[in-house]
Amino acid sequence: MLTLSSLSPAELRHRMSIDGLRFQTGAFVACVTSPISHVADGLERLYGDYPLRDKHDFVDFYLNLVPVGGLRRWFKPQVQFDHDGLRPFQPLPHDQAFSMFEWALNWCVSGRAHSYLIIHAAVVEKNGRAAILPAPPGSGKSTLCAALVSRGWRLLSDELTLIRIQDGQVVPSPRPISLKNGSIELIGRYAPGTVFSRPVADTAKGTIAHMRPPADSVRRAQETAQPGWIVFPRYVANAAPALIPLPRARAFLKIAENAFNYSLLGAAGFKAVGDLVEATDIFDFSYSALDDAVAVFEQLAGLGA
Amino acid sequence: MKPLPLLLRALRDPRVMAGLTLPDWDLLLRQATAANLTVSLYHLAQEHALLAHIPAHPREHLLWGHVLGERHRQAVRFEAAAIGAALADAGVPLILLKGAAYVLADLPPGPGRLFSDIDILVPKARLDDVENVLKLYGWAGSHLDAYDQRYYRQWMHEIPPMQHMQRQSVLDVHHAILPETAAVRPDPDKLRAAACAVPGMPGVQVLAPVDMVLHSATHLFYDGEFDKGLRDLFDLHRLLQHFGATPAFWDILPRRAHELELARPLFYALRYASLLLGTVVPDSAFHALESARPGRLLLGAMDQLFERALLPAHASCADSFTASAHFLLYMRGNWLRMPPVLLARHLFHKAFLSKSPASAVA
Amino acid sequence: MWRLTPGQALASHGWDGEYVLYNDLSGDTHLLTGMAFRILRQVQASPSTIVMLAQSCGADEGEIESLLADLELLALVEYCPC
Numbered sequence: 001m002l003t004l005s006s007l008s009p010a011e012l013r014h015r016m017s018i019d020g021l022r023f024q025t026g027a028f029v030a031c032v033t034s035p036i037s038h039v040a041d042g043l044e045r046l047y048g049d050y051p052l053r054d055k056h057d058f059v060d061f062y063l064n065l066v067p068v069g070g071l072r073r074w075f076k077p078q079v080q081f082d083h084d085g086l087r088p089f090q091p092l093p094h095d096q097a098f099s100m101f102e103w104a105l106n107w108c109v110s111g112r113a114h115s116y117l118i119i120h121a122a123v124v125e126k127n128g129r130a131a132i133l134p135a136p137p138g139s140g141k142s143t144l145c146a147a148l149v150s151r152g153w154r155l156l157s158d159e160l161t162l163i164r165i166q167d168g169q170v171v172p173s174p175r176p177i178s179l180k181n182g183s184i185e186l187i188g189r190y191a192p193g194t195v196f197s198r199p200v201a202d203t204a205k206g207t208i209a210h211m212r213p214p215a216d217s218v219r220r221a222q223e224t225a226q227p228g229w230i231v232f233p234r235y236v237a238n239a240a241p242a243l244i245p246l247p248r249a250r251a252f253l254k255i256a257e258n259a260f261n262y263s264l265l266g267a268a269g270f271k272a273v274g275d276l277v278e279a280t281d282i283f284d285f286s287y288s289a290l291d292d293a294v295a296v297f298e299q300l301a302g303l304g305a
Numbered sequence: 306m307k308p309l310p311l312l313l314r315a316l317r318d319p320r321v322m323a324g325l326t327l328p329d330w331d332l333l334l335r336q337a338t339a340a341n342l343t344v345s346l347y348h349l350a351q352e353h354a355l356l357a358h359i360p361a362h363p364r365e366h367l368l369w370g371h372v373l374g375e376r377h378r379q380a381v382r383f384e385a386a387a388i389g390a391a392l393a394d395a396g397v398p399l400i401l402l403k404g405a406a407y408v409l410a411d412l413p414p415g416p417g418r419l420f421s422d423i424d425i426l427v428p429k430a431r432l433d434d435v436e437n438v439l440k441l442y443g444w445a446g447s448h449l450d451a452y453d454q455r456y457y458r459q460w461m462h463e464i465p466p467m468q469h470m471q472r473q474s475v476l477d478v479h480h481a482i483l484p485e486t487a488a489v490r491p492d493p494d495k496l497r498a499a500a501c502a503v504p505g506m507p508g509v510q511v512l513a514p515v516d517m518v519l520h521s522a523t524h525l526f527y528d529g530e531f532d533k534g535l536r537d538l539f540d541l542h543r544l545l546q547h548f549g550a551t552p553a554f555w556d557i558l559p560r561r562a563h564e565l566e567l568a569r570p571l572f573y574a575l576r577y578a579s580l581l582l583g584t585v586v587p588d589s590a591f592h593a594l595e596s597a598r599p600g601r602l603l604l605g606a607m608d609q610l611f612e613r614a615l616l617p618a619h620a621s622c623a624d625s626f627t628a629s630a631h632f633l634l635y636m637r638g639n640w641l642r643m644p645p646v647l648l649a650r651h652l653f654h655k656a657f658l659s660k661s662p663a664s665a666v667a
Numbered sequence: 668m669w670r671l672t673p674g675q676a677l678a679s680h681g682w683d684g685e686y687v688l689y690n691d692l693s694g695d696t697h698l699l700t701g702m703a704f705r706i707l708r709q710v711q712a713s714p715s716t717i718v719m720l721a722q723s724c725g726a727d728e729g730e731i732e733s734l735l736a737d738l739e740l741l742a743l744v745e746y747c748p749c
Contacts, residue, residue: 058327058362062335084335085618114372115365249685253698263694264376267678270689270696274680376694383693383742 005048013040020062022053026173026221027162028113029053030105034065034097036079042098042197046176046210049218061108065097083108095200099208102178106159109173110260116162116171117272118260123161123170124153126301129228130170132161132280134258140235143183146211147290148297150191155217156225160260165268168275169224174217176210184209190290229300230255230282233293241292244284251282309581310622312336316539317583319349323358330363332621339619340535343370345417377420381408384423384474389508391442392427395434399509400426400500402479402520406511407540410503413547414540422466422475426497426512429480436464436478444469444476460486482520483527491523491565514548515561522574523567534615541574542582549585559593568597577611668714669735672745677711679704692742702726703734710744 004012004023015021020031021043032039053059064082067073068091078091081104088107092100110118121134122145131153135141142158149155156172164171176197179187184199184207195212232246232254246254255273256262262269281300287293311333315321325333337343347367350356356364381404389399402424407415427435440446447465449457457465462481468474481493499513512520521544525537548554562571572594578584599607616622671677678689686704688697699707705724709715717735721728738744 056328058331058360060362060366085339085620112369114369247685248682249680249687249698252680252687253696256696262696265372266376266379266694267676267689267691268372270678270687274687277680277682379692379694386692386742 002052003048004043004050004052006052009040009044012044013037016040016043019055022055022057022059023047024051024053024221025105025175026156027116027171028060028109028173029057030061030063030108031059032063032065032101034101036065036067036094036097038095038097038198039065039101042101042210045195045197046212049213049215061105061112063101063104063108065101065104067094093202096203096208098197098210099178099200099203102176102210105175109160109162113162114261114264115166116164117262117265117269117276119161119163119255120159120258120260121161122158122177123156123225124148125156125170125225126153126297128226129301130156130225131229131231131297131300132170132227133231133233134161134255135159135233136258139233140183141233142177142179143187143235144233144287144290144293146177146179146183146187146194147190147294149177149214149217150187150194151294151298153297154220154225155213163227163272163276164224165265165272168227168272168279170227171224172217172221174213174221176213178208178210180208181206186290187211227276227280230276230280231285231297232283234284234286235288236286237288239286239288241287241289241296242285243296246282246284248277248282252277310336310616310619312340312342312535312617312622313581315346316342316349316542317581319353319355322346322350322353323355325359327360327362330360334363334366336617336619336621340617341419341533342417342536342539342617343367344374344419345536345539347371347374348416373419374416377418378408378416380474381405381418381420381423384469384472384476385409385506385509387442387469388423388425388439388476391438391444392425392435393508394442395431395438397427397431397435397438398497398500400497401509401511402426402482403524406517409506409509410511413543417539422477424463424477424479426479426482426493426500428497429493432464432478432480436467439467439476439478443471460484482523487527489566491519491567495565496520514544514554515558516565518544518548518558518574519562519565519567519571522570526570526573535617538574538578538582538615542578542584545575545578545584545586555587555590556593559590562594562597568594569599572597572599573607573611577615581612581615668716668747668749669710669720669744670714670747670749671707671711672742675711675743677707688743690741690743695741697741697743702730703738706731706734706738707743714747714749 012021016033017035020033022029022031032043062084066080066082068078068080077094079094079097079100080087080091081089081100119132119134121132122141123130123132124145133141133145145158155174156170157174158177160173162171162173184196188194197210199207199209201207230251252273255276262273265272311329315333334343337346347370350359350367385401385405392399401409404418404420405423407418444467446467449465454465457463462484463477463479467476467478482491482496483489496512496516499516500510501513503509503511511517518541521537521541525534525541559571562568575586575590579586672692675691680687681704684701686699686701688699690697702724706720709720709723717728717731720731724731735744
């Protein structure tokens with residue numbers, strides 16, 4: 001199957017300005033159109049391994065990143081997300097166009113894909129079992145996820161854990177991992193050779209960059225995984241790593257609270273979370289040093305094999 | 306007329322869905338999403354035993370919509386019970402309108418519906434009691450500025466929307482089906498007198514079949530905003546198919562329309578439902594509405610306007626006239642509901658002074 | 668007599684004396700104590716009086732009455748003069 005990297009830069013930009021660039025991100029097919037160079041640059045840099053789709057393939061989500069018109073265009077250019085005529089976001093400064101694409105695609109999936117329980121969590125896999133890392137802001141989830149991924153864990157997702165309602169399997173949708181501020185440099189040192197998008201400063205969250213996912217994770221995006229552990233991470237400065245089992249009824253509620261569509265799924269959502277809690281070992285986890293954290297996860301994976 | 310968009314072809318004849326290619330499905334789902342009809346497509350496919358013939362990928366999108374539809378159905382049933390309990394406390398019968406009525410009375414337009422609010426009809430004389438008892442049961446009034454509050458209470462057929470503090474559900478309490486300022490005043494007492502009980506739901510009523518159809522027609526053809534136009538027309542189509550299976554219905558419908566001064570919107574409803582969606586309407590019904598038929602020139606102009614405005618709001622269905630069709634109808638809609646002087650004053654205020662757009666004000 | 672509100676299937680999970688329950692009518696999910704859960708299971712099996720519930724669940728009538736009031740507010744149980 002042809003990947004994005006098989007297109008020349010000119011061809012990639014041509015597709016993006018005419019019919020749209022179509023590619024597969026695990027469970028979903030996206031079609032992106034945009035005249036804004038930042039979007040094309042980001043896709044070129046981070047999505048090279050992703051399978052290309054053609055004009056006649058079925059698309060799940062259409063994303064159009066358009067410049068905002070009017071006088072602003074000249075002194076403070078902005079970008080807007082257009083979803084087949086719907087504009088659900090406020091415009092952002094032009095140079096955040098690639099981040100906007102990433103957020104927009106997450107918004108599409110989390111708002112629509114109701115054949116999955118969608119948990120706001122990173123999910124990685126080793127030895128056949130998946131570790132789910134739910135993530136309120138400030139948990140350090142993405143940094144931890146990036147660290148694990150650079151130490152041989154397969155990336156299934158950085159933001160949206162998809163639990164298939166039908167059979168409880170974790171379905172991959174691997175995408176670039178978004179990192180902020182100090183984490184960008186931290187991961188750059190932790191995993192030399194990692195490819196990042198151009199960091200963009202002054203966003204609402206500080207400076208943001210996206211990390212290219214390992215080719216292996218993207219190649220294996222059609223391989224589902226059995227859920228093994230749910231770990232609620234919390235970065236605590238100078239803390240020794242501490243893995244504490246969580247009472248299951250409380251864990252149930254914590255997972256439901258972190259799921260975008262729990263309430264929407266009704267009885268099926270209740271069953272999905274219940275089955276997930278039954279099938280996994282669940283912990284609160286506090287840590288400071290990435291090496292410590294990775295070691296703890298390696299131990300879990302070893303025990304579980 | 307131009308060739309019909311794919312979505313209309315599927316709504317007219319659901320069996321069309323069995324033979325579509327993947328690119329067809331891609332387009333059909335985009336049109337359906339724009340028109341808020343994805344869930345309805347699922348139900349049509351299910352009714353006609355077509356789901357197995359739809360390719361897996363688009364079928365999954367239909368299933369996504371179905372999950373949403375079921376959750377809305379559950380929520381509406383729960384809300385109706387809660388509203389009923391409150392109204393029972395005040396001794397006022399609960400009459401559900403529009404979508405909530407379709408769901409609770411198990412009518413064909415019910416399963417496809419997604420809800421932003423619930424509409425009920427109460428006697429004007431009991432409005433204060435109703436508002437008070439709802440507040441007691443957890444609904445809060447809207448935070449509108451003094452102008453908008455006055456607009457609602459003086460001129461509209463409903464009080465400002467109420468929101469439940471805990472559940473966040475929105476409730477529209479109507480005392481008539483058209484505003485005070487409209488040129489025609491279909492008598493709400495007659496509508497309430499003819500309301501029917503819903504089997505298995507003590508205390509819950511819906512409008513009589515002909516009144517339900519007339520309300521839907523009036524709502525569609527008097528309103529200014531047509532982004533839900535096709536969905537509303539499809540609801541009408543389904544109601545007409547369902548109730549129209551009884552021959553007597555087609556005699557009573559035009560008579561009741563004349564009685565309530567709603568013959569013109571009914572004429573438009575029957576005309577566009579049959580033209581766009583293929584609803585089977587007996588000639589006798591059109592004959593009985595002959596006096597309400599617009600003159601040839603006006604009808605020609607209306608055909609042009611409505612045929613465009615009632616299409617899915619998707620780029621694939623637009624032509625260069627579509628934007629102005631929506632604007633002209635917005636003007637007409639408001640004009641029908643408010644006399645011209647009041648209209649100008651209201652539009653000016655809405656555009657320049659209101660910070661947050663009021664909810665259902667057309 | 669108190670009975671389970673019609674339409675409630677009581678889909679639930681219990682771990683270590685705590686229970687989560689899906690409310691089929693409101694769509695809410697509840698976290699319940701063992702006692703509340705026992706009451707629900709009892710009225711699901713058959714409509715019961717407060718006295719019967721106090722006996723089978725091993726609690727005093729005041730506690731039962733108070734729990735029933737809470738459960739009624741959640742549309743899980745209803746009183747029926749049968």
